Amino acid sequence: MTMKITFEKKVLSKNDRIAAEVRRHLTTRGIVAVNLIGSPGSGKTSLVERTAAWCHGRFATAALTGDQATRHDADRIERAGIPAIQITTGNECHLNAQRILDCVSRDELWDIELLLIENVGNLICPAAYDLGEAAKVALLSVPEGDDKPLKYPGLFQRADLMVISKIDLLGSSDFDADRAERNAREIAPHIEVVRLSCRTGEGLGRWTGWLTTRLAQTAPLTARRD
Amino acid sequence: MTMKITFEKKVLSKNDRIAAEVRRHLTTRGIVAVNLIGSPGSGKTSLVERTAAWCHGRFATAALTGDQATRHDADRIERAGIPAIQITTGNECHLNAQRILDCVSRDELWDIELLLIENVGNLICPAAYDLGEAAKVALLSVPEGDDKPLKYPGLFQRADLMVISKIDLLGSSDFDADRAERNAREIAPHIEVVRLSCRTGEGLGRWTGWLTTRLAQTAPLTARRD
Numbered sequence: 001m002t003m004k005i006t007f008e009k010k011v012l013s014k015n016d017r018i019a020a021e022v023r024r025h026l027t028t029r030g031i032v033a034v035n036l037i038g039s040p041g042s043g044k045t046s047l048v049e050r051t052a053a054w055c056h057g058r059f060a061t062a063a064l065t066g067d068q069a070t071r072h073d074a075d076r077i078e079r080a081g082i083p084a085i086q087i088t089t090g091n092e093c094h095l096n097a098q099r100i101l102d103c104v105s106r107d108e109l110w111d112i113e114l115l116l117i118e119n120v121g122n123l124i125c126p127a128a129y130d131l132g133e134a135a136k137v138a139l140l141s142v143p144e145g146d147d148k149p150l151k152y153p154g155l156f157q158r159a160d161l162m163v164i165s166k167i168d169l170l171g172s173s174d175f176d177a178d179r180a181e182r183n184a185r186e187i188a189p190h191i192e193v194v195r196l197s198c199r200t201g202e203g204l205g206r207w208t209g210w211l212t213t214r215l216a217q218t219a220p221l222t223a224r225r226d
Numbered sequence: 227m228t229m230k231i232t233f234e235k236k237v238l239s240k241n242d243r244i245a246a247e248v249r250r251h252l253t254t255r256g257i258v259a260v261n262l263i264g265s266p267g268s269g270k271t272s273l274v275e276r277t278a279a280w281c282h283g284r285f286a287t288a289a290l291t292g293d294q295a296t297r298h299d300a301d302r303i304e305r306a307g308i309p310a311i312q313i314t315t316g317n318e319c320h321l322n323a324q325r326i327l328d329c330v331s332r333d334e335l336w337d338i339e340l341l342l343i344e345n346v347g348n349l350i351c352p353a354a355y356d357l358g359e360a361a362k363v364a365l366l367s368v369p370e371g372d373d374k375p376l377k378y379p380g381l382f383q384r385a386d387l388m389v390i391s392k393i394d395l396l397g398s399s400d401f402d403a404d405r406a407e408r409n410a411r412e413i414a415p416h417i418e419v420v421r422l423s424c425r426t427g428e429g430l431g432r433w434t435g436w437l438t439t440r441l442a443q444t445a446p447l448t449a450r451r452d
Contacts, residue, residue, distance in 0.1 A: 007233055039265045040349045040378060041370025067377050068350065091380065093319065093350040121378070122350055123266045124294065124319040143369035143392065144267025151293050152266060152347070154317065166369065172395060173425075199399075 015129055018097035022132025025104045026115065032218050033100075033115040034211070035131050037155055038139030040121030043165035045073045046198035047139070047207070048116050052080040054208050055114060059215060062108050065118040066095040073118060083108035094126040095119050101132075114215060123148065127155035135160040135214060138191075142169040146180035153187040161192045161210060168197040241355055244323035248358025251330045252341065258444050259326075259341040260437070261357050263381055264365030266347030269391035271299045272424035273365070273433070274342050278306040280434050281340060285441060288334050291344040292321040299344060309334035320352040321345050327358075340441060349374065353381035361386040361440060364417075368395040372406035379413045387418045387436060394423040 026033050036044045048063050055061040063084040065073040074086035085108055087099050095117065103109060117133060119126040127136075138159035140148055143166060149156040156162060162184050164177055181193050194210060196203030252259050262270045274289050281287040289310040291299040300312035311334055313325050326343065329335060343359060345352040353362075364385035366374055369392060375382040382388060388410050390403055407419050420436060422429030 004237065011230065039267065039347070039370075040374050041265065041367070069379050070373075070376050072373055072377065091354075093348075120350070121265070121374075122319075122348060124346070124348055125351065128317075141267070141369065143367060143395065144265075147296075147298055148266050148347075150296050151298065153295050169369065169395070169398060172398060 012128060015097050018101055019130035019132040022097050022100050022104060025101075026132060026134075027218075029110075030218055031109075031112055031115050032135075032215050033117055033131070033133040034214070035117045035119060035126075035133035035136045036139060037119045037123070037126045037136060037159070038121065038141070038165075039123045039144060042121070042139040042141040042144065043198055044118045044121070044139055045076055047163065047165065047196075048073075048077050048118055049080040050198045050201075050204055051116060051208070051211070052077060052082040054204070056081055059114045060112040061114040061116065062112045063116040063118060064095075064100065064103055064109075066099070066120040068092070068120065077118075085109075089120055093120060093122050094129050095131055096129050097131050113218075114211070123152045123155055127158050134218075137161045137163055139163045139165050140180060140184075141166040142175045142177075143173060145173070146175050146177070146183060149180065149184040149187060156184050156191060157188045159188065159191060161194060163207065164193065164195040166197060166199070167195050167202060168200045238354060241323050244327055245356035245358040248323050248326050248330060251327075252358060252360075253444075255336075256444055257335075257338055257341050258361075258441050259343055259357070259359040260440070261343045261345060261352075261359035261362045262365060263345045263349070263352045263362060263385070264347065264367070264391075265349045265370060268347070268365040268367040268370065269424055270344045270347070270365055271302055273389065273391065273422075274299075274303050274344055275306040276424045276427075276430055277342060277434070277437070278303060278308040280430070282307055285340045286338040287340040287342065288338045289342040289344060290321075290326065290329055290335075292325070292346040294318070294346065303344075311335075315346055319346055319348050320355050321357055322355050323357050339444075340437070349378045349381055353384050360444075363387045363389055365389045365391050366406060366410075367392040368401045368403075369399060371399070372401050372403070372409060375406065375410040375413060382410050382414045382417060385414065385417060387420060389433065390419065390421040392423060392425070393421050393428060394426045
C-alpha cells in the first residue's frame with residue numbers, strides 16, 4: 001500500500017510539473033482552457049457541441065476530447081463547427097498533462113481563445129490530474145442522482161463550477177436540483193452551479209455567461225504565433 | 227511510462243492471486259458472487275434493492291457495496307431486507323480482491339448463497355480487477371447513450387452480461403437499445419443482454435432468470451460453518 005501511495009505521489013507530482021508548463025503555454029497565448037469532467041453519458045460532448053455553436057463569431061475555440069477508444073466525440077464536435085483533436089487513452093481512465101502538452105503546439109490549437117477539454121468519462125480519476133486548465137467543471141446529469149457530490153467528493157471539491165445537465169429529465173426520477181446543490185456545497189462551499197439542458201437549451205445562457213466572465217478575466221494576449 | 231506499466235502489472239498480478247483465494251472461499255461455501263459495474267447513477271443500487279426483494283424466501287443473499295465516501299448505498303440495501311457491508315474506498319476508484327477477502331469471513335456473508343457486489347461507480351477502472359466473482363455484470367443506463375460499449379470496451383469485453391437499465395427512459399433521448407446491443411456484440415460477441423427498469427419492474431424477470439440459472443449451475447454446498 002505504501003509502495004502504491006509513493007508511486008501515485010510520484011506520478012502526480014510529475015503531472016503537476018507538466019501541467020505548470022501547459023499553463024504557461026496557454027496563459028502566454030491568452031487561451032482559457034476549461035476541463036470538463038463527468039460520468040460517461042453525463043452530457044460533456046453535447047455541452048461542447050452547444051458551446052461550439054455559441055462561440056461561432058464570438059471566440060476562436062477548439063476542443064480536445066479524451067476517450068478510451070473511438071473518435072466519435074471528435075467527429076461530433078467537428079460537425080458542430082470547431083476543430084477537435086481526439087485523444088485516445090487506451091486503458092487509461094483520465095487525461096494527464098502530458099497528453100495536453102503533446103497537443104498545445106498543434107495548428108488547431110494555435111490562434112484560439114477558448115480550449116474546451118472533454119475528459120474521459122469518469123467521475124473519479126480525472127479529478128486528481130491538473131491539466132494546466134484555468135477551471136475545472138464537474139458535470140452531474142439528472143439521471144445520475146442528486147447524491148453524487150457526497151459519494152464522489154473529490155471532483156466536486158476541486159471543481160470551480162458544477163453543471164447540472166439534462167434538466168429536461170427533471171421529474172423522470174426523484175432528482176432534486178436544490179438538494180444536489182446543497183450536497184455539493186456541503187463538501188465544496190464555494191462551488192458555483194449552473195443548471196441546463198443541451199436538449200432544450202434551457203440554462204445555456206448561464207453557462208455561456210460563466211464562460212464569458214472567465215474569458216474576460218484573461219490577461220490580454222502577449223504572444224501569438226504571427 | 228514503462229515504470230507505470232510494470233507497476234500496474236505487479237498490482238494486477240497480486241490482485242489476481244488474492245482473487246483466486248476469494249474464489250476458493252466462495253465456491254467452497256457454494257456462494258455465487260456477482261460483480262456489478264457501471265457508471266455513477268447507472269442504477270446499480272436500485273438493481274440490488276430489487277434483487278434483494280426478489281431473493282426474500284428464495285436465496286440467502288447479502289451485498290457488498292463500494293463507494294468513495296458515505297454509506298448511503300448500504301443503508302438503502304439494508305432497508306430492502308438483506309445485510310449490506312459498505313466498503314469505503316476513499317481515493318480509490320474501484321474495489322479490489324483484498325477488500326472482498328477482508329469481508330468474506332464476516333458473519334453477514336457466512337450462510338448465504340448469493341453475494342451481490344456493487345462496485346464503485348466507474349465504467350473503466352473496476353473492469354481490470356478480478357474480485358473472485360462468478361460473473362461480471364456491466365450496467366449501461368439509457369441516459370448514458372448507446373455508444374458507450376464502443377467507447378469503454380474494456381468492461382463490456384470482460385462482462386458476462388450487459389444490463390441495459392432505466393428502459394422506462396427510452397424515448398427521452400435517442401438511445402436505441404438494439405444499437406446498444408449491436409455495439410456491445412461488436413466488441414464482445416458472446417455477451418448476454420437483459421433490458422430492464424427498476425422503476426417499472428419491466429424486464430426484471432429476465433434478470434432474476436439469469437441469476438437463477440447462475441445459482442443452479444453452482445456446485446452443491448460442501449462446507450458450511452455449522
